[in-house]
Amino acid sequence: MTEIPGALALLRRTARRPGAAAGMALLAVFFLVAALAPEIAPYDPLAQSLDEGLAGPDRAHWLGQDRFGRDVLSRLVYGARLSLAVGVGTVAVSLLAGILLGALAGFFGGTADRIFTRACDVLLAFPGILLAIGIAAVRGPSFGNVLFALSVLGWVGYARVVRAQVLKVKAMEFVEAARAVGSPATRLLATHILPNTLSPIVVEATFGVARAIVAEAGLSFLGLGVSPPAASWGSMIGEGRHFLFVAPHLVAAPGAAVFLTVVAFQFVGDGLRDALDVREDTR
Amino acid sequence: MRSYLFRRLAQTFPVAFGVVTVVFLLIHLLPGDPVEIMLGESAVPAQKEELRRELRLDRPILVQYAEYLSGISRGDFGVSFRSREPVLREIAGRFPATLLLAGTSLAVSIIVALPLGVLAAMRRGKAADLLSGFAAILSLSVPNFLLGPLLLLVFSVQLGLLPVSGYGTARHLVLPAVTLGLGMAALLTRMVRATVLEELRKEYVVAATARGRSRRAAVALHALRNALVPVVTVLGLSFGAVLSGSVITETIFSWPGIGRLLMQAIDARDYPLVQGCVLVIALCTVAVNLATDLLCARLDPRMRYD
Numbered sequence: 001m002t003e004i005p006g007a008l009a010l011l012r013r014t015a016r017r018p019g020a021a022a023g024m025a026l027l028a029v030f031f032l033v034a035a036l037a038p039e040i041a042p043y044d045p046l047a048q049s050l051d052e053g054l055a056g057p058d059r060a061h062w063l064g065q066d067r068f069g070r071d072v073l074s075r076l077v078y079g080a081r082l083s084l085a086v087g088v089g090t091v092a093v094s095l096l097a098g099i100l101l102g103a104l105a106g107f108f109g110g111t112a113d114r115i116f117t118r119a120c121d122v123l124l125a126f127p128g129i130l131l132a133i134g135i136a137a138v139r140g141p142s143f144g145n146v147l148f149a150l151s152v153l154g155w156v157g158y159a160r161v162v163r164a165q166v167l168k169v170k171a172m173e174f175v176e177a178a179r180a181v182g183s184p185a186t187r188l189l190a191t192h193i194l195p196n197t198l199s200p201i202v203v204e205a206t207f208g209v210a211r212a213i214v215a216e217a218g219l220s221f222l223g224l225g226v227s228p229p230a231a232s233w234g235s236m237i238g239e240g241r242h243f244l245f246v247a248p249h250l251v252a253a254p255g256a257a258v259f260l261t262v263v264a265f266q267f268v269g270d271g272l273r274d275a276l277d278v279r280e281d282t283r
Numbered sequence: 284m285r286s287y288l289f290r291r292l293a294q295t296f297p298v299a300f301g302v303v304t305v306v307f308l309l310i311h312l313l314p315g316d317p318v319e320i321m322l323g324e325s326a327v328p329a330q331k332e333e334l335r336r337e338l339r340l341d342r343p344i345l346v347q348y349a350e351y352l353s354g355i356s357r358g359d360f361g362v363s364f365r366s367r368e369p370v371l372r373e374i375a376g377r378f379p380a381t382l383l384l385a386g387t388s389l390a391v392s393i394i395v396a397l398p399l400g401v402l403a404a405m406r407r408g409k410a411a412d413l414l415s416g417f418a419a420i421l422s423l424s425v426p427n428f429l430l431g432p433l434l435l436l437v438f439s440v441q442l443g444l445l446p447v448s449g450y451g452t453a454r455h456l457v458l459p460a461v462t463l464g465l466g467m468a469a470l471l472t473r474m475v476r477a478t479v480l481e482e483l484r485k486e487y488v489v490a491a492t493a494r495g496r497s498r499r500a501a502v503a504l505h506a507l508r509n510a511l512v513p514v515v516t517v518l519g520l521s522f523g524a525v526l527s528g529s530v531i532t533e534t535i536f537s538w539p540g541i542g543r544l545l546m547q548a549i550d551a552r553d554y555p556l557v558q559g560c561v562l563v564i565a566l567c568t569v570a571v572n573l574a575t576d577l578l579c580a581r582l583d584p585r586m587r588y589d
Binding site for chain 1: 294297298299301302304305306309310312313314420423424425426428429432433435436440523524526527528530531534535545546549554557558561564565568569572
């Protein structure tokens with residue numbers, strides 16, 4: 001079991017690894033860009049200029065224009081908002097459900113645990129984003145539906161980690177001691193067990209944001225993500241691939257953004273794993 | 284082995300049953316009336332009623348569920364709303380193309396990962412190891428919807444070496460298989476490296492080298508064989524990811540497999556076909572996971588007693 005240090009101490013410890021420090025810096029830039037999109041974007045991301053459609057990069061439009069003549073840089077900046085919001089939002093919803101269900105299954109065991117394990121097995125039988133594709137296909141493209149589609153499967157990973165940790169921690173002496181002095185189950189779980197299970201969850205959630213961003217991009221690529229004309233990085237790649245031969249810049253810019261974000265989250269996740277000394281244990 | 288087989292089968296059936304249930308519920312997640320969504324606003328009431336009857340949506344949900352289960356058990360996955368063909372026949376027509384693509388991608392990942400993983404393990408900490416680690420991170424971070432267009436741009440547009448899309452010859456297969464296989468190769472490389480490293484530390488390898496075997500022979504004859512179980516497990520588990528990834532890859536390269544069929548069904552709002560495609564891919568994943576477990580138990584008898 002590892003204790004979670006304060007947020008600032010944890011960040012400092014994580015940043016000792018050069019890769020993690022670079023990842024954190026990159027993510028800080030991306031989140032800043034997303035937050036300040038209206039101030040940073042040089043043009044309205046939806047403003048069309050059809051006679052300039054598919055124009056390449058120039059001094060006025062650094063990353064060129066898409067088929068409707070919309071500024072690619074502005075769409076990329078606004079796209080950061082949607083892509084990061086889906087990534088963080090999916091992990092937040094999945095974490096909430098995963099921690100709650102995993103903790104209850106691990107703590108109470110018995111029938112609840114058996115139902116939990118079977119439900120996880122069933123959901124994990126749907127590989128990759130297949131179930132999300134199915135859900136997004138029937139619900140239609142929208143931000144909320146993407147969040148829902150990705151969270152339906154997203155919680156399973158966190159819940160399994162929490163369950164495994166709860167099983168481990170609840171057998172420890174300090175929990176036995178708290179139980180012996182009459183702590184009710186809810187207090188045992190909330191104040192003694194759960195805080196001691198969070199280290200692997202923090203690491204898993206960091207990788208989870210990267211996975212969710214890629215999954216959203218995949219859904220948007222297929223036309224099942226956010227509804228047009230709003231832009232996410234995935235939908236920009238999806239639209240751009242139809243003009244790959246004449247305007248490869250339409251895929252290059254959002255592609256690089258997805259790639260850099262995923263690499264950054266992976267480096268930060270690796271750094272956090274080292275800082276928290278987490279070993280994989282989900283059985 | 285037989286009791287292990289029965290035990291695993293007993294675990295698999297409830298999962299398959301659950302998968303069928305989730306897929307049945309998919310159509311009930313539609314916001315509003317599924318029939319109206321499929322036919323559009325211009326449909327007359329008589330048309331709607333007919334489709335409702337055809338899809339059995341006019342009956343209580345439990346009756347629909349019972350009929351769906353009974354249909355699946357008889358191989359009746361419903362009828363495609365657009366083509367009026369049985370869903371299973373439509374899927375069966377596309378499945379060989381997907382199997383060919385998935386099989387070739389698995390082969391690509393093995394061909395890349397085995398030598399690279401062993402090399403990285405044998406030269407731990409040296410340039411080859413660091414390079415293979417970097418390549419693994421790189422390909423893990425490039426999703427297939429990015430890698431596919433990138434490969435198209437280089438090998439089809441710039442170099443003109445391979446066709447942009449289509450099906451039928453080995454040249455058509457190269458880019459989709461590499462797109463689908465590279466991510467898995469990265470995962471597999473890491474796994475091979477880790478397991479070979481672990482095996483290299485064990486006493487039997489030390490004993491083999493003490494008896495005069497070269498380190499290379501010790502790896503080839505002993506360590507690699509024992510590293511096979513985790514490798515087979517990763518390959519088996521990756522098969523589902525390959526099937527799921529085929530949806531995007533087949534869309535990029537216009538590969539006429541089940542993934543492309545699923546996207547065509549989504550575009551046509553052909554929900555019985557959407558359900559059928561999702562169900563078949565998920566059930567294939569369940570079956571391959573079972574086969575992987577059985578193969579691992581055959582390779583390592585200790586697993587049968589876990």
